[in-house]
Amino acid sequence: MTYIAGVDIGNSTTEVCVGEADLNGSIHFLTSSSCPTTGTKGTLSNTHGIKTALKQAMSKINRNMEDITLIRLNEAAPVIGDTAMETLTETIITDSSMIGHNPSTPAGAGQAVGEILLIDNLSRGVSGTAYIVAAPSSFSYEEVAALLNQSADSLDITGVILQADEAVLVENRLHKKVPIIDEVARINKLPDGVPAAIEVALPGQTIRMLSNPYGIATLLHLNAEETRTVTPIAKSLIGKRSAVVLKTPGGNVRENALPAGEIYLEAENSTSINLDEGAEKIMQVVSDAGNIRDLSGQPDTNVGNMFNRIKKGMSEVDNIPDADIHITDILAVDTMAPVLISGALAGETCLEKAVGIAAMVKTQQLPMQKIAEILKSELHTDVKVAGVEAVMAGLGALTTPGTKLPLAILDMGGGSTDAAVISEEGRVIMTHQAGAGELVSMLIETELGLSDRHMAEQIKKYPLAKVESLFHMRMENGQMTFVDESIDPRFYGRVVLLAEEGFIRIEEDIPMEKIVQVRQDAKRKVFVTNAFRALQKVAPDHDLKNISNVVLVGGSAEDFEIPEMLMDEFSNYRIVCGRGNIRGQEGPRNAVATGLVLSYAGEIQ
Structure with a gap:
C-alpha cells in the first residue's frame, strides 16, 4: 500500500489528508484530521502538531504513522501574519481632574454640586455650604446611612460617592434622597474640599449635563478657556449612567497627540504615508506602491516601534537575521481604542481614534526544509516540501461539487x-x-x-x-x-x-x-x-x-x-x-492538505 499524507500548517490549525495511491497514480482518499498548530507557523515547533495530526488521521484507519509512504508539506510557511493596534491620540487628565464611570447600581437621579467632604470629616462641615460626601468601603452601608441621616439637618449634603457597590442599600436608608454613585475604586485619592459636580441618570437613560462641556461649565461655573479644556472629559462621559467631575486647583486637561509616525514603503513606487492619515489613505498608498519588498516605520514612533517589534519577534522564534526579514504587505483598519485616562479614579477610559494593522512577514530562509528533515529522521518516512499553499488550495477546492x-x-x-x-x-x-x-x-x-x-x-x-x-x-x-x-x-x-x-x-x-x-x-x-x-x-x-x-x-x-x-x-x-465542500465532505477545511495529495497524482502521471 502507498499511503500519501498531505500536511497543511496554518497559523492556527495543522490539517492532514491521507490518500492511497495505486500504480497508475490514482488517489483514493481515506481519512483526514486537524489539531492546533504548535508554535509559530514555519518554525521547528510545528513538528509536534504535525505528528499529532498524522497520528490522529492514521488511527482512524487503524494504521500507524510508520505506514505512511510519503508526507507532502505546504511551502508557504515562511509567510506569517502579525497584528498590532496603534492609538493616534491620548487624552491625559492630570491632578485627578475627573472621575466618571458606568456602575450598574447607582441610586437616586439628577445633578448635584458641592465640595468634596470625606465622611471621616463630617464634623468639620459648616452649614450653608453644599457637600458631596465620599465614603470608603471601610464604612458599612448602615454606618454611611446613619452618619448621613445624623448630619442631614445641620449640613447641606447634595450627593454621595461610595467605594463599595452599595448605592441602593444606602439610599433605601436615607431620610433625604440624593444622587449616589458607587464602585469608585481609588476613592482615597479624592481631594477634600474641592468643588465637584455629580450626576445620576434615570433608569434606561444616560447622563446629559456632565457629558456636555457647557453642562459642566454651568454646574462648576467655568469660563470659556476652562470649558474648552474640559471637552475631553465630557467626551469620555458620553453614554455613562453616572459621573463626577472635580474642579481641582491647578488641575488641567490637555489632549496630547502622540507621534504616530510615517510608514516607509520600499516597492516598485517607493513612498511613505503618515499613520495619522487613517486606514483608507494608507491602503490606497499600499495599493499604488506595486510589489512591496519591505515596509518599515519612522524611528521612535508608534508605527516604527510596531514594525520593529514584529521583525524582532520573528527573528527570536527562529533565529533569523533581521536583514532576512521583510514585511511585504499590511492591512490597515480604522477603529476606536479605549485609552486609560491618567488621573482617573475608577480606571476610566476614553475612546480614541486608532489604526489596527495586520502585517505580513516573509523571510529569505526556508524553514520548511528543516521541518521536513526532522520529520524524515524521526518517522523514518520520505518527506517532501511539495507545493505553494495557494496552488494546493486551488487543487483542493476543485474537489467541491x-x-x-x-x-x-x-x-x-x-x-x-x-x-x-x-x-x-x-x-x-x-x-x-x-x-x-x-x-x-x-x-x-x-x-x-x-x-x-x-x-x-x-x-x-x-x-x-x-x-x-x-x-x-x-x-x-x-x-x-x-x-x-x-x-x-x-x-x-x-x-x-x-x-x-x-x-x-x-x-x-x-x-x-x-x-x-x-x-x-x-x-x-x-x-x-x-x-x-x-x-x-x-x-x-x-x-x-x-x-x-x-x-x-x-x-x-x-x-x-x-x-x-x-x-x-x-x-x-x-x-x-x-x-x-472539499471532497464533498470536509466543508471549507482541508483544501491545502487535499491539494497536496492530489498534486502527487499529477506528478506520477
Whole structure:
C-alpha cells in the first residue's frame, strides 16, 4: 500500500489528508484530521502538531504513522501574519481632574454640586455650604446611612460617592434622597474640599449635563478657556449612567497627540504615508506602491516601534537575521481604542481614534526544509516540501461539487487571506494578503474593551442571544425562542453566546446590539476589504468582472456570517461565491492538505 499524507500548517490549525495511491497514480482518499498548530507557523515547533495530526488521521484507519509512504508539506510557511493596534491620540487628565464611570447600581437621579467632604470629616462641615460626601468601603452601608441621616439637618449634603457597590442599600436608608454613585475604586485619592459636580441618570437613560462641556461649565461655573479644556472629559462621559467631575486647583486637561509616525514603503513606487492619515489613505498608498519588498516605520514612533517589534519577534522564534526579514504587505483598519485616562479614579477610559494593522512577514530562509528533515529522521518516512499553499488550495477546492475551471479561491485563515485564480489551461496567479481572523479578534477585543482575547474569539465565532426569562430568550435577529426546560438561572438577564456545547455568558455589561455591530463591522473591515483586494490582484486584467466563480476555503470560511457577507458583496459582479465542500465532505477545511495529495497524482502521471 502507498499511503500519501498531505500536511497543511496554518497559523492556527495543522490539517492532514491521507490518500492511497495505486500504480497508475490514482488517489483514493481515506481519512483526514486537524489539531492546533504548535508554535509559530514555519518554525521547528510545528513538528509536534504535525505528528499529532498524522497520528490522529492514521488511527482512524487503524494504521500507524510508520505506514505512511510519503508526507507532502505546504511551502508557504515562511509567510506569517502579525497584528498590532496603534492609538493616534491620548487624552491625559492630570491632578485627578475627573472621575466618571458606568456602575450598574447607582441610586437616586439628577445633578448635584458641592465640595468634596470625606465622611471621616463630617464634623468639620459648616452649614450653608453644599457637600458631596465620599465614603470608603471601610464604612458599612448602615454606618454611611446613619452618619448621613445624623448630619442631614445641620449640613447641606447634595450627593454621595461610595467605594463599595452599595448605592441602593444606602439610599433605601436615607431620610433625604440624593444622587449616589458607587464602585469608585481609588476613592482615597479624592481631594477634600474641592468643588465637584455629580450626576445620576434615570433608569434606561444616560447622563446629559456632565457629558456636555457647557453642562459642566454651568454646574462648576467655568469660563470659556476652562470649558474648552474640559471637552475631553465630557467626551469620555458620553453614554455613562453616572459621573463626577472635580474642579481641582491647578488641575488641567490637555489632549496630547502622540507621534504616530510615517510608514516607509520600499516597492516598485517607493513612498511613505503618515499613520495619522487613517486606514483608507494608507491602503490606497499600499495599493499604488506595486510589489512591496519591505515596509518599515519612522524611528521612535508608534508605527516604527510596531514594525520593529514584529521583525524582532520573528527573528527570536527562529533565529533569523533581521536583514532576512521583510514585511511585504499590511492591512490597515480604522477603529476606536479605549485609552486609560491618567488621573482617573475608577480606571476610566476614553475612546480614541486608532489604526489596527495586520502585517505580513516573509523571510529569505526556508524553514520548511528543516521541518521536513526532522520529520524524515524521526518517522523514518520520505518527506517532501511539495507545493505553494495557494496552488494546493486551488487543487483542493476543485474537489467541491459544482466547480470547474477557470476558478478563483479565497483561503481565509487566521493570519492571512490568500487568493488564487486557476485558468482553464491550469496557469495559476496567486497573492498573499495580510489580515484575517486574528485581526478581527483584535478589533472585537479592543472596541468592546474585553479583558481577554479568548472571549473575543468566541464572540467572533458564535451568534448572540439575550436570556429574558428562564424559558425564553431573544436572538440577535429579534426572533423569540422558547425552551422546554428551564434555563440555568446564572444566565438570566445576560447576553450569551450560542456555542455548540451550550451557552457562554458574556461577563461584561455590553448591550447585545453593540456587540453584534462591532463583530459585523470588524468582519467587513477585514474580510470584505481583503477579499476584494486579493481578487483584484489575481483577476485577469485586475477586473473582478473577469471572475465567474469563487470558492471560499480555510478556517474563516466556516464562520456563520462571513460567507454570506462576501456572497452579498460579490453578487454585484455576477460572481458565484460560496463555501467550499472539499471532497464533498470536509466543508471549507482541508483544501491545502487535499491539494497536496492530489498534486502527487499529477506528478506520477
